Amino acid sequence: MTSHDQSQEVPAGAPSAGAATAKVPWYKTGKFAESAASTGFLFPIIVVFLVLSAVPLVQTIYYSFTDFNGFQTHPNFVGLANYQKVFTDPSLLVGLGFTVLFAVSTTLITTALAIPLAVALNSKFYGRSFARSLFFFLGVPSLIVLGLVWQYILSPLKTGALNSVLISMGLKSVPWLSDSNLARGAVIFVAIWAAVGWHATLYLAYLQAVPKDLYEQASVDGANGFQQFIHITLPQLVPGIVVSTFLLITNGLKVYDLPFGMTKGGPGYATNTITQAIIVQGISQSQYGLGSALAVLFTLACMIVVLGQQLLTGIITRRFA
C-alpha cells in the first residue's frame, strides 16, 4: 500500500492526523526529496553554465570598464570610455546597422520562402524524397566553407564563375563583392539560400501533423487552395513559425562566419557584423576592453530583441490558438 493510499484512510479533519503531518520536517517530505533529486540531475548543467557562461559574462562586464589588452596582468579602470567609443566609432555603427539588416531580412525572407517550399515538399510528386534531402543538405555545410565557395562564385572578376556565365550570355560582369550594396545583398542572399531548406524541413514536420480532415472539411465547404493555406495551414504552423523565427533572429544577430568567409567584412566596413567587430577589434586588435563593452551591449540588445520576439509570437499564438 502506498503512502497516498494510507492518507486516504485517515478521516478528514482528524486533529491527531493533522498534527502528525505538521510535525514531519519539510525536508523529510516526499516532495522535497523528489525536488532535491531533480535538482541533483540539474547540478552538472548548472556547473557547466556557471563555468562556461556566467563567469565569462561577469569577467566581460569587468573588462568592459578597463583598458585590458590581453597582455596586461593589471588592467586600468577607464570608466565608461569603452562604451562611449562603441557609440561614436563609425565602423561599429556600420557593423550594427548591417547586423540588424542581416538578422531582419534573413528572418523575413527565409520564413516567406520556407513555408511555401515546405507546402510544396509536402505534396506528392516524383522524386519528393530526393528534393527534400537536397534542400535540407544546403544548410549542412559550415557557413565559413559556404562563404569561401560563394566568394569564388561571386568573384567580381570577369573570370568569376557567375560573371563568366553572364559574359557568355552577352551581359556585362557585375562587381558582386566589390560594391558595398551588392556585397551586402550577396551575403544576405547566400544566408537565405543556405537556411531556407533547413527551415522548410522544420515546417514540413509541423505540416505533417496537421489533421487531414481539416482540409477535407474545407474542401467540402468550397474553400480553394489559397483559402486553405491562409485559414488552415498558416494557423497550424504558428508553433513552427515561433521556433523557426527564434532560431533565425538569434543566428542572424550573432552571425560571423558567413560574412567573414565571403568578404572579411568589406568593402570598407559594409558587411562588418557586431560579432566580427567583437572578435576583430576585441581580440585581434588587442582591445579587449572595447570588445567586452561591445559584447555586453550586444548581449543586452539580443535579450531585448528575443524578449520582443517572444512577446510578439505569444500574442500571435494566442490569436490562433
Added chain:
Amino acid sequence: MKFSKMLVAAAAAVAMVVPLAACGGGSSDAGKTTITYFSWNNEKMMSPIVKAFEEANPDIKVEMSAAQGQATDYAQTLTTRVAGGQVPDVFHMSIETRNEVLDAGLARDITNEDFVKNLPKSQTGLYTRDGKVYGMSPTAWIGGIVYNKDLLKEVGYDSVPETLDEFIKLGKKLQAKDITPYMEDMSVVSGSFQPMLGGYYAKQGVDTSKWPELDEGGKFSEQWTPVLKQWMKLVDSGTLPKETVGVSADQIKQNFMTGQLAMFRSGPWDFADLDSSGVDYGVAAFPAVDGGQPYVGGGPDSPFVISSKAEGKKLDAAKKFVAFMNSEAGLKLEEQYINQISVSPEYKADVAPQLKDLYDKYITKGDFYWSNWSRDGNVMGQEMASQFQLLVQGQTSADDVTKALDAKWTESK
C-alpha cells in the same frame, strides 16, 4: 558471472588509460628539456628546421605550434595564449604586437646574447627599447611587382617601368589587349602604396620625425595625401581595377598563374606556386610617384622572442634554439624552406634568381620601406585597409582617407 564483469571493467579501464598514457610522450623523450615554440610560419615550412635543430641538440625537444593565416591571426592566437597563461617559451613579435608584448614584460632582454650582437641595427632597431634588444631577426622580407614576362613582351615591354606615369601607360596597353594589368590584395594594407610612400620619403628627404606612423607629430593628411592622390591614378586609369576589392589573395595569384593577369604584388612566399605554374616571371620594384623614386616593400622578418618566464634548463634550451636560427645551418634551412633572406653575417644569402636584381639594387642599399607603426599597428592596419577599399570604390577621397587615419591615430592614443 561476477568475474567476467570484473574482467570487462578492467579491460575498459585499460582501454581508457592506454590512450591517455600515449599523450604523455614516449620514452624516447625522457630526460629531454622540452620547450614550446609558437611559429610565425606554418608547420610544413618550419618542421624541417625544427627537426634539424633537434638532431643537432638531442637533449632538447621542441613542441611547435603555428597560427593559420595572416599576421592578425598570429596576434590573435598569441593574445589568447597569453591571456590563458600559456606563454610559449619562444614566440614571435610583430610590428602590430610589439608594444603590447614589451609593455607586458613578456619578452626577455637578449641584448648581450651572441646571437643578437652580430646583427645590423636595421634588424634590431624596431625591437629595441631603452637600449635593450628584445627580438632577434636574422632575415628580411622583400615584396615587389611580380610580372609575366610574356604578357609584357606582347605590349612591347621587357620589364616594369620605373615611373608611375609610364606604369599607367603600360597598364593601358595591357587593357587594350583585354589583359588585367595589375592587382594586389586589398583586404590588407596596400602593398604598392607603402613602397611608393617610402620612395617619396627618401627622395624628398622627409625626416622620420615627420613620419606620422612614428607618432612624433607628423600628420597623415600632410605627409600621405600627395602620394595617395598619385596612387589613385592606378585606380582611375583602370590599371588597378576597382574589382580588386572583394577578390582574395589566392584568386589574384590564380589569375596570374593562368595568364589573365599581367602583374601582381607578391614576394618569395609565392615563388613555389609560381614556379609550379610554368609562367615565366620576374620581380620588379614599385614605380616612383612624382617627386619619389622606385622602391620595394620590405623590412626585418618577425623576430624570435624568448619568454621572460622561461627559466633554468628551459631558458638555456630556448637560447640554443634562437641561436640556431641565426647560425649558418639554420639560415640555410630558413632560406631553403621559408624563402627568407639572410642579412646576418653568419650566412650570405643565396638569393633566388628572380630576386637577385631587386636584392642588389634596393635591399643592399636600404631602399625598402614598410610602415612600422609605433603603436596600435593592428588597429591602424585594419583602418588603412578599410579606408583604401572605400577609396578604390569611389566612396571617399584621398583627403578624407588621410583625415580618417589622423582621427583614428589620435583616438587610439
